[in-house]
Amino acid sequence: MGLRRMLENWSDLRKRDYYENEPYMWGMAIDLDKCTGCGACVTACYVENNLPVVGKEKFASGYAMHWMRIEHYWTEPDDSPEIGQKEPSDHPERGAHFIPMMCQQCNHAPCEPVCPVAATYHTPDGLNAQVYNRCVGSRYCGNNCPFKVRYFNFFDFWKDLPEPLEQQLNPDLSVRSKGIMEKCTFCVQRIRAGKDHAEDEGHPHSVEDGTIVTACQQTCPTQAIVFGNLKDKSSRVHQLWADHQVKLNRHEQDKPEDVRGYRVFEELNVEPSVMYMDRVRDTEI
Amino acid sequence: MKHPKYILFATFDNFTKARDVVMELKVLDLREKIIDDIDLFSPIEHPDVEEMLGEIHQPIQRFTFFGAVTGALCSFLLVAAAAQSMFTVQPQGGKAVIPLPTDIVIAYEGTILFGVLCTLGAFLAYAGLPRRLSKHYNEKVSDDQIGIEVTTAKENIGAIKDVLNKFEPLEIREITQ
Amino acid sequence: MKDIEWSRINKDVLESLQSPRPLFWVVIAICVLVVLVGVGAEKYQYDNGLGVALMNRPHYWQLYISNFVFWIGMSHSGTLLSAILLLTKADWRKPIYRFAEAMTLFSILTAALFPIIHLGRIWDLYWVMPYPNERTIWPNFRSPLLWDAAAITTYATSSALFLYVGMIPDMAICRDNATGWRKPLYTALSLGWMGRAREWMAFRKTYVIVACFLVPLAVSVHSIVASDFAMSIVPDWHITSFPPYFVAGALYSGCAAIITLFVMLRYLFRFEAYMTEEIMEKIAKLTFAIALVWNFLNLGEYVSIWYSNDMFEKEVLIQKFIGPYAPVVWGMLICAMIAPFAMAFQKVRRSMWGMFWLSIVLQLGMWLERFQIVSPPLASNHEPWTWSVVWPGTIQLTITAASFAWFTMLFLLFCKVFPSISMYEVKEMAFHRRREGLHDEVENIHDIQEEIIKTERGLT
Numbered sequence: 008m009g010l011r012r013m014l015e016n017w018s019d020l021r022k023r024d025y026y027e028n029e030p031y032m033w034g035m036a037i038d039l040d041k042c043t044g045c046g047a048c049v050t051a052c053y054v055e056n057n058l059p060v061v062g063k064e065k066f067a068s069g070y071a072m073h074w075m076r077i078e079h080y081w082t083e084p085d086d087s088p089e090i091g092q093k094e095p096s097d098h099p100e101r102g103a104h105f106i107p108m109m110c111q112q113c114n115h116a117p118c119e120p121v122c123p124v125a126a127t128y129h130t131p132d133g134l135n136a137q138v139y140n141r142c143v144g145s146r147y148c149g150n151n152c153p154f155k156v157r158y159f160n161f162f163d164f165w166k167d168l169p170e171p172l173e174q175q176l177n178p179d180l181s182v183r184s185k186g187i188m189e190k191c192t193f194c195v196q197r198i199r200a201g202k203d204h205a206e207d208e209g210h211p212h213s214v215e216d217g218t219i220v221t222a223c224q225q226t227c228p229t230q231a232i233v234f235g236n237l238k239d240k241s242s243r244v245h246q247l248w249a250d251h252q253v254k255l256n257r258h259e260q261d262k263p264e265d266v267r268g269y270r271v272f273e274e275l276n277v278e279p280s281v282m283y284m285d286r287v288r289d290t291e292i
Numbered sequence: 293m294k295h296p297k298y299i300l301f302a303t304f305d306n307f308t309k310a311r312d313v314v315m316e317l318k319v320l321d322l323r324e325k326i327i328d329d330i331d332l333f334s335p336i337e338h339p340d341v342e343e344m345l346g347e348i349h350q351p352i353q354r355f356t357f358f359g360a361v362t363g364a365l366c367s368f369l370l371v372a373a374a375a376q377s378m379f380t381v382q383p384q385g386g387k388a389v390i391p392l393p394t395d396i397v398i399a400y401e402g403t404i405l406f407g408v409l410c411t412l413g414a415f416l417a418y419a420g421l422p423r424r425l426s427k428h429y430n431e432k433v434s435d436d437q438i439g440i441e442v443t444t445a446k447e448n449i450g451a452i453k454d455v456l457n458k459f460e461p462l463e464i465r466e467i468t469q
Numbered sequence: 470m471k472d473i474e475w476s477r478i479n480k481d482v483l484e485s486l487q488s489p490r491p492l493f494w495v496v497i498a499i500c501v502l503v504v505l506v507g508v509g510a511e512k513y514q515y516d517n518g519l520g521v522a523l524m525n526r527p528h529y530w531q532l533y534i535s536n537f538v539f540w541i542g543m544s545h546s547g548t549l550l551s552a553i554l555l556l557t558k559a560d561w562r563k564p565i566y567r568f569a570e571a572m573t574l575f576s577i578l579t580a581a582l583f584p585i586i587h588l589g590r591i592w593d594l595y596w597v598m599p600y601p602n603e604r605t606i607w608p609n610f611r612s613p614l615l616w617d618a619a620a621i622t623t624y625a626t627s628s629a630l631f632l633y634v635g636m637i638p639d640m641a642i643c644r645d646n647a648t649g650w651r652k653p654l655y656t657a658l659s660l661g662w663m664g665r666a667r668e669w670m671a672f673r674k675t676y677v678i679v680a681c682f683l684v685p686l687a688v689s690v691h692s693i694v695a696s697d698f699a700m701s702i703v704p705d706w707h708i709t710s711f712p713p714y715f716v717a718g719a720l721y722s723g724c725a726a727i728i729t730l731f732v733m734l735r736y737l738f739r740f741e742a743y744m745t746e747e748i749m750e751k752i753a754k755l756t757f758a759i760a761l762v763w764n765f766l767n768l769g770e771y772v773s774i775w776y777s778n779d780m781f782e783k784e785v786l787i788q789k790f791i792g793p794y795a796p797v798v799w800g801m802l803i804c805a806m807i808a809p810f811a812m813a814f815q816k817v818r819r820s821m822w823g824m825f826w827l828s829i830v831l832q833l834g835m836w837l838e839r840f841q842i843v844s845p846p847l848a849s850n851h852e853p854w855t856w857s858v859v860w861p862g863t864i865q866l867t868i869t870a871a872s873f874a875w876f877t878m879l880f881l882l883f884c885k886v887f888p889s890i891s892m893y894e895v896k897e898m899a900f901h902r903r904r905e906g907l908h909d910e911v912e913n914i915h916d917i918q919e920e921i922i923k924t925e926r927g928l929t
Contacts, residue, residue, distance in 0.1 A: 017389065069525030069857055078854040108854070117702050120387075123618075124596045125378060125609035141606070143596055144519070144589015145614055146529035151701045153851040155527045159589065161520030185518035186589030272851060275702060335475065335642075336897045337669040348667050352674045367619075374599055374607035397616045397693065404686045405623040408679055412630055415675035419668040421637075422660035429663050431645040434638075436475035436896075439664075 030212040032133035033193050034237035034280040035221075036247040037107060040267075040287050041231035044077050044105030048223030048232065052109075055194060055222035057176050057183075059164030072158045074191040075109040075223055098288045107223070107232070110135060110156045110191035111271065111279030114255070118148035118157065126188075133237070133280060134193055142187040149188060153272045157190045193234070194221040216242040237280070253282045297328065298446050298468055300453065301428040302461040303437040307338060310438040313459050314344045317442065320455055326448035333429075333439035341438075350418040352411060359410025360403045367402025371395045428467045437462060475896050482888045482895075483646055485738035493737045493881065500878035507871020510864050511586060519589055523862025527847050532861040533587035534697075535839035536869055539722065540580030540876070541621070541694050542715070542835070546723025547573025548628065548687040551635070552680040560901070561751050563894040564743040567639075568734055568884065569727050570632040575879040576726075577625045579872050584617070586868060613697045620693040624686060631679050637662050638672070638893040654886075691719045698842065704781035705789075705846040710773060714766040721763045721805070722835035724756040728828035730880070732821050734889055737881075743890050746819045753818035760809035760831070767806065785846050793858040794845040797837050804834025 019025065026032065052058060052075040061070050081103055086095045112135045119127050119135065126141035127148055149157040163185040165173075176182060179196040183189050201219035205211060216235050224232040235244035237255075251268025253260055258276040260269070267284040304310045314330060321327040332341055342348075372390045416422070426441075433439045442452055449466070456464060514521050524531045547569040554562040585591055597618055599608055608615050640659035647655050662668060695715035698706040708714075731752065735744040774782045789798045808830050811817045817827065848858050861869075883889070 065520075068523075069528075069859065070520055071526075076854075080854070108852075120609070120611040121613065121701065122609055123612040123614040125606070141596070142590070143593045145584075145587070146589065147612065147614060147697075147701070149526065149529040150703055150706075150847065153702060155850060155852045155855040158526065159529060160518070161525070162518040186591075188589075275851075332666040333664045334666075334669065335638075335664055336893050336900060337673050339673075342666045342670060345666050348670055350667070350671050350674060352671060353678060356678050370599060371610045375610060377605050378607050378609070391611050394610045394616070397689075398610060398619050400689055401616075401619040401623045401686075404682050404689075405626060408627045408630060408682050411675055411678050411682075412634060415634065415671050416660075419671035420665075421662065421668065425661055425663060433664055434642040434645045435479055 026131055026133065029131045029133075030236075030238060031131075031214070032237045032280070033112065033198065034133070034235065034244050034248065034282070035193070036233045036244050036251075036268075036282045036284065038231045038233075038284045039104070039106060040284060041229040042077075042105045042107060042286075043229060044079065044103065045228060046077050047226045047228055048107055049073055049075050049077060051222040051226035052191070054175075055177060056192070057180060059160075059167070061162075061164060062167075065162075070161050072160075072164065072189070074156070074158065074189070075107055076156075078106045078108050079103040080106070101288070104286060106283065108154060108156060108271075109223075109281075110193075111154055111277070111281045112191075112193060114278035114280060115276060117151045117153065117275075117277055121147040121151050123147070132198075134195060134198075135190075136195070137188060137190055137192070139181060139183055139187050139189065144186040144188065146188065153275055153277065157188050159188050160185045194219075197221065213239070216244075247284075248282055251282065251284060297443050298449055298466065299428060300442045300444070300449065300456065301430065301439060301465040301467070302442075302456045303430050303432055303439045303463050304459065304461055305437055307334075307341060307438060309459050310334075310440060311341050311344060313440055313456065314341060316455050316458070317440075317452065318344065320451065324448075324451070326451065327442055327444050329441075329443040331441040331443075333433045333441065335434055335436060335438075352414040352418060355414035356407050356411045359413075360407035362410075363402040363404070363406025364399045366406070368395050368399040370402075371398045428465045430463065430465065432462075475899070478892055478895050478899070479642055479646070481740075481742065482890050482892050483643065485740065485890075486643075486651075486885060486888065489737050489885065490739070493885070496737075497878060497881055500874040500881070503874035504871050504878060507868050507874070510867040510871070514586075514864055514868075515591065521862070522864045523859060524865075525857070525859055527850050527852075527855045527857065528844065528859045530587075530843055530847065531859070532840065532843075532865040532869055533583045535836075535843040536872055537580050537583035537587070538694055538715070538839045538842070539836050540576045540583070540872070541691060542719030542839075543576040543723045543726045544573040544580065544624070544628070545687050545691060545716070545719035546727050547571070547576075548683050549720055549723065550727065551631070552683040552687070555680050556677070556684070560898050561748050563898045564740075564890050565727070565731060565748060565752075566894075567632075567635070567891040568730060568880075568889040570628065570635065571880060571883045571887075571889065572723075572726060572730060573628045574625070574632055575876050575883065577621065577628065578879065579876045581621055581625065582872065582875075584614075613693065613700045616693045617697060620690045624690045627679070627683060627686060631683060633658075634672070634675060634679065635891065636887060638664065639888050639891060642892055643888065651886075688716055691716045703846050703850060704779070705774065705785040706842075707782075708770060708774070710766060710770055714763075714770055717759060717763040717766050718835060718838060721756070721759045722832055724752065724759055725828040725831035725835065728752055728756065728824050729832065732825040732828075734884060735821070738884065738889065740890060743895065746821070749821065749824060750815070750818045753812050753824060756828075756831070757809055757812040760805070760812075764806055764809075781851055785849050788849040789841065789845045792845065792849065794841060794848065797841045798845070801834050801837040801841055804830050805838055806834070808834065 052073070053060065056074060058072045058074060061072060065071070082098060082100050083096055085100050088095050112133065114129070114133065116127070116129065116135045119129060123145055124141055124143055126138045126143070128136055128138075130136045144159070146159055149155070149159055160183050165182045165184070198219055201214050202211075204218070205214045214236065216239060219234070221232070221234045224234045233244050233247055235242040237245055237248065239245055248268070252262035252266050253268040253270060255278065258273055260273065262268070267287070268282050269285060270279045270282055273279065302313070304313065310332065314332065317327060317330055330345060332345060334341070372395060375390055428441070430437070430439055440456070444452055453464065522531075550562050550569040551566040554566070585594060588594060597608055597615070637659060640655050641662040641664065643651065644655035644659045692712035692715065695711040699708055699711040701707060728749070731744055731749065734740055771786065774786050789795070808827065811827055817823050849856055
């Protein structure tokens with residue numbers, strides 16, 4: 008059965024645009040100009056995805072399990088050049104920059120080919136799936152991820168959950184045990200629910216834009232995060248990608264300087280599905 | 293009915309003597325055709341004397357070749373089939389269905405593994421191992437003596453013994469099979 | 470050496486199985502103790518999760534992996550000594566190759582423990598094996614970890630069989646001399662070997678064929694271990710020259726290990742007559758040559774990273790020399806790069822205990838080298854926000870110590886039960902040298918005769 012299916016679809020399977028005819032490709036756009044670094048998205052993620060709260064000491068030792076994290080970067084002090092530049096920066100120092108960082112659902116994910124048991128793979132709708140039950144914990148994927156957004160269960164964190172806090176766990180997804188890798192799923196449980204809903208309503212291959220909302224997007228007070236189907240030409244996320252001239256399938260974008268869109272570590276050719284819009288900075292004239 | 297075979301087992305203390313004995317026995321055999329089999333027991337490998345015993349056909353390398361080719365094919369097919377099987381569950385769009393670099397690496401290891409195993413299998417077959425020790429086996433052979441085993445019919449024992457005795461053997465054992 | 474009588478060889482080697490020096494038992498006792506402590510540490514880690522080992526994000530790999538590379542590397546010299554030197558007909562290998570092969574086998578067995586200890590869910594280890602199952606799920610052969618599994622299985626099997634086949638004639642010798650519990654053991658293992666001509670002929674052929682397989686195998690095994698790193702995109706792991714660099718490093722640390730064990734065995738089992746200073750000098754020269762190759766590849770790696778001008782890779786390289794892991798890197802450079810130059814002096818090469826301590830220094834250097842391959846690139850990876858420094862914790866260090874004890878224990882027990890010097894090959898060596906000696910004399914006679922003839926002619 009498998010072999011027949013294989014032979015019939017051989018030429019399709021190895022096509023570069025294998026996912027061309029799939030109705031969905033989930034993507035995200037994050038406007039860093041709107042991000043205030045409040046961390047509401049992080050909290051929402053903890054609640055939605057049953058992330059363990061590891062406590063102060065373990066957090067400090069690097070065991071934090073925040074699938075979504077707010078990274079802080081500071082600009083160089085006034086009159087000193089930025090990284091890679093010779094001239095002093097024009098931008099005055101304005102405190103920290105924030106960048107929410109989570110799994111970029113890379114289309115050429117470096118974590119996928121290195122897993123010995125194929126616990127992580129690419130779904131047809133453009134997600135980088137992690138199969139918890141299959142993971143044996145070799146942690147190769149974690150090393151090979153340039154964003155370092157894969158989180159390993161170093162302990163059985165759920166055992167530390169005090170009663171009655173287990174009551175607030177989200178029943179839509181599992182609680183992970185020690186020894187397995189986990190990461191942001193773009194709230195796959197919500198995506199599933201949204202697709203099911205669309206099917207019930209009689210249009211199985213098109214989810215209306217805005218009906219699937221990730222937890223971080225839902226909570227963001229400044230609406231910095233936009234999530235949606237990149238294949239849907241009318242979706243907001245597609246519009247943003249088009250406006251900021253970020254295209255798929257390339258490791259270098261051909262666009263003018265003043266267009267803000269970019270993808271992190273694009274030059275590694277990992278094809279992230281998340282586009283960031285750079286912060287607009289004032290210059291001292 | 294088969295005639296009972298007699299075995300003479302003589303031990304010597306050096307290779308020069310052993311070689312001369314073998315040569316003498318061969319000459320005797322050419323003249324009178326009385327020896328069924330000569331075998332040499334020695335503590336180290338010794339090609340000079342072994343050559344005198346005549347050609348022993350041991351095509352071990354053919355088994356090696358067979359094993360290596362089988363190993364290469366089997367491991368290549370295993371990986372290719374496993375990759376395909378995975379494809380039905382987890383399509384990896386845009387990636388090669390059969391990843392060649394991987395297959396070559398695994399096939400390389402498979403070639404060596406099967407090659408080694410077949411070689412060793414052939415070794416056991418051609419060396420006639422494992423087996424029980426012969427009753428007349430002299431433990432001195434594993435130390436520093438060279439043994440010569442002659443299989444023959446009863447009536448020829450005298451002639452062969454004469455040859456053996458000419459070279460001052462340390463010991464001669466006689467066994468009926 | 471050429472004067473040793475065959476029966477004395479038997480007697481000497483067989484005696485070593487009976488009465489080692491008392492220090493032997495002390496070493497064994499210490500090793501067993503440390504292994505038990507290590508098993509306890511592993512149990513603790515198994516129960517509580519890998520966090521107790523003090524790895525964290527981004528240090529997902531640490532000492533376990535560097536130990537794995539170290540032990541795999543160590544196994545390579547056994548193959549070098551037994552297979553390459555066999556094919557090149559260097560007969561000085563004969564008294565020492567048996568223990569070098571045993572070292573190969575036991576260091577693979579030690580190395581194979583580490584990926585298992587390292588795994589998050591050890592209890593699901595068998596999912597890595599390709600077996601048909603009802604879920605039609607197979608391991609992912611594109612992962613270099615699977616290549617590792619294939620390579621290690623092949624290497625462990627082949628080298629164990631090579632060791633065993635090479636030992637069959639010696640098992641027969643042991644069988645003929647053993648008493649008590651050893652008798653049935655050796656009888657079973659010798660397979661009824663009697664030294665018949667057809668046995669020897671098949672043996673000779675097989676041995677050479679398997680040696681021919683082992684040489685490319687050894688090279689491929691460490692290349693594959695190197696591709697665990699080279700196939701990733703982590704800066705300073707993703708380096709094309711890693712496979713040859715790893716192979717050279719493997720031979721280097723393995724040769725150093727052979728020197729250590731050489732001196733140890735020579736003392737513990739009183740092998741002074743067999744493991745001579747001439748042999749030591751030859752191994753030392755070999756080690757020195759390999760050390761120079763490794764030095765070249767190491768410097769070549771730095772240079773190629775520097776001139777690649779890749780932002781990430783250059784950063785890691787700079788951090789290696791001035792960053793938090795700088796002591797490790799400088800320690801490695803001093804121990805593995807500068808120390809081997811001591812072997813340029815014959816006095817050092819011929820002093821047993823001098824070489825012993827030098828080899829320990831070299832191994833320390835190579836162990837640090839493996840650590841600096843694994844850790845600093847993770848500490849300063851692509852993503853600056855996750856940069857962090859973590860040193861291996863007590864559990865990791867305990868298990869590392871236990872691995873050394875485990876290896877030493879297996880190795881010494883092997884030497885106690887099986888002859889660690891190949892008796893039949895030493896006999897061959899003695900035989901051929903004696904014969905060569907005779908040849909020399911005979912040739913001299915010819916010379917003298919010719920002289921006489923010439924003189925006679927001159928007279929007439």
